[in-house]
Amino acid sequence: MLAIEGIYQNGQLRLQEKVELNQPVKVIVTFLEEKITHNDNKLEKLVAELYANDNITFKQAQYLLNHSHWQDTVIVLEQQGCQLYYDKEDLEEDLETLALFDEKENSR
Numbered sequence: 001m002l003a004i005e006g007i008y009q010n011g012q013l014r015l016q017e018k019v020e021l022n023q024p025v026k027v028i029v030t031f032l033e034e035k036i037t038h039n040d041n042k043l044e045k046l047v048a049e050l051y052a053n054d055n056i057t058f059k060q061a062q063y064l065l066n067h068s069h070w071q072d073t074v075i076v077l078e079q080q081g082c083q084l085y086y087d088k089e090d091l092e093e094d095l096e097t098l099a100l101f102d103e104k105e106n107s108r
Helices: 038-052 058-064 070-079 088-106
Strands: 006-009 012-015
Antiparallel strands (some): 006 012
16 A cells, blocks of 8 residues: 555646556545645735745745645746746756756666
8 A cells, every 4th residue: 555645736636756556556535624724825925926026936936835846836826826937047957957867867
C-alpha cells in the first residue's frame, strides 16, 4: 500500500510525488476537510498585490505562500486577478536548473 498526499482543485488531482507503476492499480481517494482561514486569504491577497506590482518574483510568491508546486501558486495568483508573466530572470533560472539536471544525469 502506498499513500501520497495531493491536492484536488477544479476537477484535477495533483499528487505531491511522482508515481511510476508498471500496471493499473486501484486507488482510494480520501478528501480531508481543510478550511481556508481568513488569514490565509489575507496572505494570498498581499502576496498577489506584491507580485502584481513587481515587488516580488514568482518564486518569492511561491515561497511566501508555502507552496511546494508552482501550479498552486499560479492558481492563487490567477484567482486574485494577477497577470502572470515569464521574464528573462525566470528563463535564466530555469536554464541553470536544466544545466544542473543534465550534469547530474550525465554523471550517472
